[in-house]
Amino acid sequence: MESNSQIGTYNKKGQKIVDPDYLFYEAPREHFFMTGSEVVREAIRRASVDVSISYPITPQSEAAAMVGDLWVEGYVGEYFRGENEFAVMGECAGASFGGARVFTTTSGPGTLRAYENFPMWVGSRLPIMLNMMVRGVNSPLSIQPDTLEIGLIIDTGMLIWHAESAQDFFDYLLKGFIVAEQPDVHLPIAVCIDGFFVSHTKDDVLIPSADLALPTYNPYKNPMPVMDMEVPPVRMMRDPFVMKSNYISYATQASWQQETRAACERSRKHTIRLLGGLIEEENTDEEILIVSSGTAVAQGREAARLLAEEGIKIGIVKIKTIRPFPYEEVRQATKNAKIIFVPEFNVAGWMAREIKAAIPDNQRVVEGPHVAGGMTMPPEVIVEEIKRVLAQRKETTTHV
């Protein structure tokens, strides 16, 4: 049952099961030019997924359907279309309770329809991989890119990673399974990408051979009993914990919530090793920084290049994991900054709130620029905002 014993064996598709580190770092990779949806297909082809359940919603429908093709081809064990996202996430839970490695995708309103499941997945320690291709959740109906939904799932207890590019996306999907399934973590993980910007645009991605695959999930490394009656049934609980008004019940509930949060914290060490840190820094000795996640970082990087041409130097901090949040890393990376810009693709500015809560002297944070409802954020918008704020500060300083 040890996953190590599988290394070097071949699965029924003839893929060689390799050590995850070999797949991530050593296996030769080739360049491909593909969409984010195709990235999902190629990651899942190599992920030894047992069960995947899908439901149509833009922009994740294409990827979800491609996983169905993988099932027909024999790369995925079981696959079907569920009836709605609330049910799909319940179906994923059932499969995960039964000891399967489970993958699913969702977007926007679907995420919110499914919402009740996410804290349940966490409390049940189900290491389900949820790919969120985020989009607007507002009314009037919008199918356009918008990251508000990430802010809405922040405190469910799941691991939440935010990929910037197709390459990140491919790597995060595969590495996410490994981190989420660690016995000391064993939590669901949301790997988020910005809908359309990453899901539907083509990008250069380096991918290892399709003849290689991750080891299969070993459910018996679960900190909870697997619901398959292969291990003794846990019972003899004289008092069920639910709905009891007594101290032991409250203490049990509270300590379990603390434990699941602690499990999320314990994912740091695995994630730091596999992602090379929870953040990525460029020129953080500069006094002006752009700090954000997802494609907002890509736009920020371009804005920094434009400003450098005018002699304004900007550093970049890319946040890879929203949960656990890289508090210490962000504090360190921003310690010399005088002004911190947080560009975001949502109206709420949840990332700015996170950063303000993480650092001292948080009046340094400028919340924005924000775009929402599917608007793009050309680098010029960020450039303009930075210049506006710098001019304002200069003026204030002169008057003083």
Added chain:
Amino acid sequence: MSKEKIKINTEFYDIMPVEYQELVEEGTYGKEGRGWKDVGESKELIEEHSLCAGCPESIAFRYVLACLPNPEDTIMVGSTGCTSLVFPHVAVHNIHSLFGNQNAVASGLKRALSYRFPDKVKDVVVLAGDGATVDIGLDMTLQSWFRQEKFTTICFDNELYANTGGQSSGLMQKGFVAKMAPAGKKFEKVNLPEIAKVSGCHYVAKMTVSKPNRVEKAIRQAILIAREIGPTYIQLYTPCILEIGKQMMEGLQEMRDSEGPNKRFEFEEYISEEAKAYLKTVAPKKKKRKEISA
């Protein structure tokens, strides 16, 4: 088959709870022809229950557990409600996740188990109340039947939301005055057994739990058919004596009063042609236990 998997390491035997020791010594895992008559004669798979004294749901629960044909490889899925207070005392793996998603969870579970154990029988049984089955979870109840998911759905129909304090449910009778139906329920009791037939169930039974032989036969048939053919549904009247103003000794009479000719819980059974043909192939085994007619 296997008590093997629940056996206690001899070194630890004396520190295990006495209930667990009894389960290993006198439990009925793997017993041929297990059934309701084991209740009281051997260690039950339900340790104790935290339901009201005299609640018919408690005896229904004990019958269901006693009649599972393959408890050592059965996983049950529950939902929120009175039943969720009993499941922590049950000696088969069971899942509570949310209110109403039980048939979705069971769908994923059954498929995962079929994939992981292609050469083994793993029975999945849903047991939930009428609110979970017919109101908040109806979508998932029906969709699992449409998809021909191979598990049994058992509904403990007490015709209201008991655990939250007696609110009107879809299975409540028309005209019944309850919380959230202060002027009397406006529409008919949902006829889920009929809906089950046209939704693809291969075995449907509606009854009270006043006749344990009948319950035993239904549970056994439903699980065997679900294993081989497709979805099955059993609706059991388990009146909430508290909310309908009955004393704790009156539950059995309430069930008897509700199952007479043309009463709403008159015994009804439907078996699809495919399931009938299948039952014939397993009939010799069943004859080991002679049925006593009611």
